[in-house]
Amino acid sequence: MYNHHYNYNIILLIFLISLSFINCNEKNWKQKDIRDYNDADLERLFDQWEENEEPLPEDELPEHLRKSPQLDMTKMDFSNPExxxxxxxxxxxxxxxxxxxxxxxxxxxxTITSLWQSSLQNNHIICDRFIVDDNRAIFMFKDGSQAWDAKEFLIKQKRCKDVTIENKVYPGIYSKQEKEEL
Structure with missing residues (x-):
């Protein structure tokens, strides 16, 4: 009987020591230097991060996850496709x-497209500009509806040859190409 009781005490003692070691580790992992984190520490940190993460507001979501604005078909003028x-x-x-x-x-x-971009931005038409060839640039609009307002400005510029939006080419009014077609 004494042996049996002795075994229980040893098992209980081992259990308590391991339990205190686990609790001690759990408290200390937060105070560790990040360079000393092991895989288990990183997993705990990730789980904690996921628990506290709040969903992003609508305006911070990537475009493909945002809800499209509702179009009121009754107010659309279908005689003007633009x-x-x-x-x-x-x-x-x-x-x-x-x-x-x-x-x-x-x-x-x-230089020229930079001036055009600045003029557009001064008119509250926000776009990014990327040069793709010696005579060509991409103007990227976060709000695509502004592209047509920008097009109206751009085709009136002396050095604008053309503007292409949605595969439709709008020639510049001063371009040599436009004069040849007249």
Whole structure:
């Protein structure tokens, strides 16, 4: 009987020591240097992160997860396809390709399109600009409906050859290409 009781005490003692060691480790892992974290520490940190994570607000979600704005079909003017496209692109990213006339160098294209971008931004039309060729740039609009307003400005610029939005080419009013077609 004494042996039996002795075995229980040993088992209980081992259990208590291991339990205190586990609790001690659990408290200390938070005070460890991040460089000393092992896989278990990182897993705990990740679980804790996931528990406390709140869903992103609507305006911070990636575009493909956002709800599309509701279009009121009764207010659409279907006689003007450009207005329908403009309304359908509201709140969606859209790219417009802009070509510069008169065979510019890449630096000239950079300078000219930079001025155009600044003018658009001064008019509250926000876009990013990327040079893709010696005479061509992409203007990327976070709100695609602004692309058509930008197009109206761009085609009136002296060095604008053309603007392409949604595979439709709008020639610049001063471009040599436009004059040849007249």
């Amino acid at each position: 207005n329908v496209l403009k309304l359908s692109k509201k709140g969606k990213t859209l790219m417009a390709f802009v070509s510069v006339d008169e065979m510019p160098t890449r630096d000239e294209t950079e």
